[in-house]
Amino acid sequence: MILSRIQPVKQNQLKKKNLINWKKSKNSMRDMMDPVQYFTIKHQQLQDLKKDSALSVIRNKGLEAFTRLGIPTLKHEEWKHTRISGLFNKDFEFAIDQAVPSLSDQEIKALRLPGHEVANEIVFVNGCYSPSLSRISTGDHQLRIVPLEEAARNEYREFVSKHLGHSGNYLKDGINALNTAFAHEGVFIHVKKGHAIEYPIYLYHITDSRTNNNYSQVRNLILVSELAQVQIVQTFGTIGPLESFANEVTEIVAERDSITSFYKIQNENSNANLVSTTHIHQIGKSQTHTVTISLDGGIVRNNLNIVLDAENCESHLCGLYLIKGQTHVDNHTTVDNVKPNCFSNELYKGIMDEQATGVFNGKIFVRPQAQKTNAYQSNKNVLLSNKASVNTKPQLEIFADDVKCSHGCTVGSLDEEALFYLRSRGIGEKKAQSLLLHGFAADILEDIKIKPIRDYIDHLITERLEYEES
Amino acid sequence: MLTIRNLHAGIEEREILNGINLEIKAGEVHAIMGPNGSGKSTLASVLAGREGYTVSRGKVDFLGKNLLELSPEDRAREGLFLAFQYPVEIPGVSTTNFIKTALNEIRKYHGEDPLDAVGFLKLMKERMKLLQIDQSLLSRSLNEGFSGGEKKRNEIFQMIMLQPKLAILDETDSGLDIDALRIVAQGVNQFRSKENGILVVTHYQRLLDYIVPDFVHVLYNGRIVKSGTKELALELEEKGYDFIKNTTSETEPA
Ligand SMILES: Nc1ncnc2c1ncn2[C@@H]1O[C@H](COP(=O)(O)OP(=O)(O)O)[C@@H](O)[C@H]1O
Ligand SMILES: [Mg+2]
Numbered sequence: 120m121i122l123s124r125i126q127p128v129k130q131n132q133l134k135k136k137n138l139i140n141w142k143k144s145k146n147s148m149r150d151m152m153d154p155v156q157y158f159t160i161k162h163q164q165l166q167d168l169k170k171d172s173a174l175s176v177i178r179n180k181g182l183e184a185f186t187r188l189g190i191p192t193l194k195h196e197e198w199k200h201t202r203i204s205g206l207f208n209k210d211f212e213f214a215i216d217q218a219v220p221s222l223s224d225q226e227i228k229a230l231r232l233p234g235h236e237v238a239n240e241i242v243f244v245n246g247c248y249s250p251s252l253s254r255i256s257t258g259d260h261q262l263r264i265v266p267l268e269e270a271a272r273n274e275y276r277e278f279v280s281k282h283l284g285h286s287g288n289y290l291k292d293g294i295n296a297l298n299t300a301f302a303h304e305g306v307f308i309h310v311k312k313g314h315a316i317e318y319p320i321y322l323y324h325i326t327d328s329r330t331n332n333n334y335s336q337v338r339n340l341i342l343v344s345e346l347a348q349v350q351i352v353q354t355f356g357t358i359g360p361l362e363s364f365a366n367e368v369t370e371i372v373a374e375r376d377s378i379t380s381f382y383k384i385q386n387e388n389s390n391a392n393l394v395s396t397t398h399i400h401q402i403g404k405s406q407t408h409t410v411t412i413s414l415d416g417g418i419v420r421n422n423l424n425i426v427l428d429a430e431n432c433e434s435h436l437c438g439l440y441l442i443k444g445q446t447h448v449d450n451h452t453t454v455d456n457v458k459p460n461c462f463s464n465e466l467y468k469g470i471m472d473e474q475a476t477g478v479f480n481g482k483i484f485v486r487p488q489a490q491k492t493n494a495y496q497s498n499k500n501v502l503l504s505n506k507a508s509v510n511t512k513p514q515l516e517i518f519a520d521d522v523k524c525s526h527g528c529t530v531g532s533l534d535e536e537a538l539f540y541l542r543s544r545g546i547g548e549k550k551a552q553s554l555l556l557h558g559f560a561a562d563i564l565e566d567i568k569i570k571p572i573r574d575y576i577d578h579l580i581t582e583r584l585e586y587e588e589s
Numbered sequence: 590m591l592t593i594r595n596l597h598a599g600i601e602e603r604e605i606l607n608g609i610n611l612e613i614k615a616g617e618v619h620a621i622m623g624p625n626g627s628g629k630s631t632l633a634s635v636l637a638g639r640e641g642y643t644v645s646r647g648k649v650d651f652l653g654k655n656l657l658e659l660s661p662e663d664r665a666r667e668g669l670f671l672a673f674q675y676p677v678e679i680p681g682v683s684t685t686n687f688i689k690t691a692l693n694e695i696r697k698y699h700g701e702d703p704l705d706a707v708g709f710l711k712l713m714k715e716r717m718k719l720l721q722i723d724q725s726l727l728s729r730s731l732n733e734g735f736s737g738g739e740k741k742r743n744e745i746f747q748m749i750m751l752q753p754k755l756a757i758l759d760e761t762d763s764g765l766d767i768d769a770l771r772i773v774a775q776g777v778n779q780f781r782s783k784e785n786g787i788l789v790v791t792h793y794q795r796l797l798d799y800i801v802p803d804f805v806h807v808l809y810n811g812r813i814v815k816s817g818t819k820e821l822a823l824e825l826e827e828k829g830y831d832f833i834k835n836t837t838s839e840t841e842p843a
Contacts, residue, residue, distance in 0.1 A: 535640065540677040543637050544691035544747065545665035545698070554690065558681025558730070 154190055154207040158182070162300050165215045173271035174302055177284055181299025188293035195292060200478040200510045201420050201449040203294065206364050206392055211334035214245050215301065222358070227252060227325060230356035232384070234571035238321045238352075239264075245327055246335030246365070247304035261314040262349075267340060270307035275342075279307065282372050283340050286398035289424045289453055294394050298368045302338035310341070310377075315348035319569055322353040324367055328390070329359030339369045343377040345403065350380040350569055357391040362417070368396040375403025375429070382567055383421070386414040386579060389444055396422040404431040410566050411438040411467075412576055413448040414583065423452045427461040427489075438467035439563040441556075441580060442475040443507075449478035454496075456489040459519075463493070468563055469500040470556055471507035478510045483524060485517040492519060496526040501533060501559060553584035590615050590786045591636075591656075591755055596647035598635045604645065605631045607811040613755065616783040620797055621790045622822060623808035624830040629790045630674055632808070633759045637671040638664050652754065665691075666698040668754030672744035672761050674790075679731040684743060685713065687731050688750050695751060713750065720746045720776045737764035745776040755786040762796035774799030794826035809833050 162182045166175060190207050191198040222244055232238075241264060242252035248266060255264055271279045283302070287295055310316055326333050343349055357363040373379050381397060393416060399407050411421055425434045440448040454463045469477040479498045500509045513526035533555055541551035560580055567573040596609040605628045613619050623629055635642050636649065638661035649656040656664060679687070693703040704712070717724070720742050732740050741761050748756050758777065762770055777800050781787060789800055797805070797819060805822045807815040814833055815821065825832070 534677075537677050537679050539639050539661060540673065540679070541687070541691075542661040543639075543665055543671055543673075544687070544751065545662050545695040546687075546691050547662050547694060548660070550690065550694065551662075554682050554687070555679065558679055561681030561730075 155186055158185065158297060158300065161213060161215055165301060165303065168215070169268070169303065172268055172303065173276065173279075174268055177280075178300050178302055180284070181296050181302065184287065184296035185293050185300050188291070188296055191292045191294060197290075197292060197451060197480070200476075201418065201447065203394065203418065203420065206418065209332055209362060211362070211364060212331040213334040214247070222249075222252065222325065222327065224252070226358060227323065227356070230323060230325060230354070230358075232321055232352060232354055232572065233575045234319065234569060235321060237318045239316075239318055240321045240323065241306060241308075242323045242325065243305075243337050244325050245333060246337050248306050256318055257316055261311050262316055262320075263309040263311065265307045265309070267305040267307050267338060268303055270340070275307055275309070278342060278372075279340060282342075282370060282400065283338075284370075285400055285426075286368060286370055286396060286422075286424060289398065289426075289455070290396065290422055294366060295368065295396060295422075298336050298338055298366050298396070301336050305338040305340070308339065308341040310343045310347040310349045312344040313346045316350070319350040319352055319572075322351065322369075324353070324355045324365055326355075326357045326363035326365055326391070327359055328357050328361035328363045330361075332362040332364075334364045334366075336365070337367045337369075341369065341371040343371065343373045343379045343405075345374045346376045347374075348378040350382070352382045352384065352569065352572055353395075354384040355387055355391065355393060355395070357387050360390070362390045362392065363387075364392040366394045368398070371397070371399045371407075373399060373401045373403070373405040373407055375405060377403070377405045378407075379405070380408040380568060381410075382569070382572060383409070383411045384414075384572075384576065385412065385416055385419055385448075387416045389415070389417050389446065392417040392419070394420045394422070396424075398422075398424045398426075399434070400426045401428055401432040401434065403429045405429070406433045408435045408566065408568070409437065410563065411450065412563075413438075413440040413442065413450075414579060415442065416446055416448070418447045420449045421451065423450070424455070425453065425463065426455045426457060427463065428457045430458045430460045432458070432461045434461075434463045435566065436463065436465040436467075437563050437566045439560050440467075440469045440471075440477050441560065441583060442470070442477065443472035445474050447476045447478075449480075451478075451480045451482075453482040453484070454494060455484045455486070456492040456494060457486050459488060459490045459492070461489065461492055461494075463495070465496040466563065467498045468560060469498070469509055470503065470559065471500065471509055472503040474504070474506045476508050476510075479528070480512045480514065481526065482514040482516070483526070485515075485519045485522050485524065487518040490519050490521045492522040492524065494522070494524045498528040499559075500528070500530045501556065502530065503533070553581075556584050557581060590652055591788075592648075592650040594648045594650075596632075596635070596644065596649060598631065598642050598644045598647075600642060605811050606635065608647070609811070609813060611806065611813065613786045613788060615754075615786055617804065618781060618787040618789065618800065618802045620802035620805045620822060621788065621808050621813075622792065622794070622805060622825055625792065627808045628811040629808055630759055631811075633671055633674075633757050633790055636664075636757060637661060637669065662694070663698075665751075665753070666695050670748050670751060670753035670756045672741075672748060672756065672758040674759040674763070676732045676735075676740040676744055678733045678735075680733050682731050683729065684727040684731045688713070688747055691747070691751060716746065716749050719749065719779060721772055722746050738766065738769040741765055741773060742769065742776075745773050749776055749780055752780075754784065755788070756780065757788045757790065759790045760792060761789075762791055762793065770796065770799060794822045797822045807833050
């Protein structure tokens, strides 16, 4: 697959051409630029590079919204526990074209997920789709992968213009707008009508921070057509010791009688920051399953929106954040019941150790016409240290009268009775603790239906919990 | 095997056990009976090492070790077992995995190699039959959603899997119908041997028809006020606990 794009500009040329530094601390005030200014210039460069792009219009709208909204601060209601603005004060390099480092297969080997031998692998490096590192095993007649720019002009044109940017109706902040302002190097994935894709799709978001702090963005759009079934796994990886910051948005459209599973795995290091948005629009009676697993990272913000826009839709939302150190994980979820008779079930669990902080915000909207909605939500948290914390907030806005909705959240420490029970059988305290925590996380793991992925996560969790033993 | 001398223990400021004296030798089955609130579970908890209790006086020797100095897990590894009056539900941890972990932790403590999956399953299958426990129960989360009877049977199953030296059964009979009671008693009697000691804590005499004790003690207000043989249990059953309440304590602590 060849990307039709303008000739890539070499990294060093780009630097010379665009002598702008984004808050280089050692430089004088003159060089210091405010993020809005910086991105406005970058945006202009991109638009100049891609004059005839079908995505120009939406990018302009994105920039307009971004300049209006700015980077969210703690004053923004949806960001009051996640200090994202601090990240923009650092000196990041942001590539707006394909001048991305070429990684070898070897270099990304460590990031590959189990089951990759058969999976359809799509690799993004520094926010850009890399056809050479990607491997699509499923045939074109079942699964099509097209660069987003191309999809915006070819037979998918109408679909793209209708659905790209739908998340902006829900995420009214500068972060989402910023992603839109630079939407260009992502992909459009089409799971074709009537096909149950045998092998899962693995999406790798890789950031290269070997020589510079790196800021990157990806914008993807996925269409799961009528009667189609697909499993998608998304993961993130940073190569190199410096900081990375990825702002990724994936919009999914699910048609009638389709089944979509979407698994997100976050297990980077404290230098890797992430805003990851998954927006699922169920436009026909369909089923979706999402599992979000956050095990490590710096600042991680997940937005998950489920728009139930047809009768009899079903959605399962699961999440696990098992974090320590200074890691901050914020899960913001929205289930919007637009049409009647939909079912949603949400369960998020958190385990916070050391100084880790968790945030859970779960919105359920039931529109006036969405009678017979069944919506359940639960968030359970365990704090393992007195410096760890979590903020949990259910937010139900129900405008219909014939609905069943429930929500609940708990924050606690490990159950002493349970701990004693295990110890009284000869199981050491640390091991008893890890068994209990593993048990606490178990029902989330069970929701991962790809066995090698489930085993892998299980292994990571076990390792992590046992590691805490020492 | 177990020697309790003048044990005083309680929760916070409140003293619940007021000088317990008890000696259990290998091969013996002792029963402790007493009205609700007399301190039976407290005694069992203090012996097993549950947190929250303070021992203000007294000593407990278990197989030559100062029991009260050991962590709960080390007590278990040394051979003490408590069948809980209220077994705890543990979501997400299967009974099989739990017992296997416990067994191997105990083996490790004694310098033995862990049992592998095959060896463990074989042992488990053998002993499951005895308590008429179904495989499906063991693969479920520990005690979660188990009926009262299933929980108690599971406690005894754990006991025969772990093969302790001294088993304390805290009201294992409560909530059991007669069939379940028989099965549980059968498990206990199978465990009973010249090497093992058993302390049966019960409110009712009924269980003692099936697990016949060598000695019976009556606990009242945190003290053993009367000791005797199995006939004492029958007498209690007949006359009720009022008969104890009316007699003053006969066994003063030394
Ligand atoms: N956790 C506790 N906190 C305060 N008092 C307790 C606690 N557990 C037991 N007690 C008190 O200690 C006494 C003995 O209780 P327990 O040992 O459970 O009696 P038994 O098992 O003989 O019915 C009772 O008066 C009970 O109320
Ligand atoms: Mg009791």
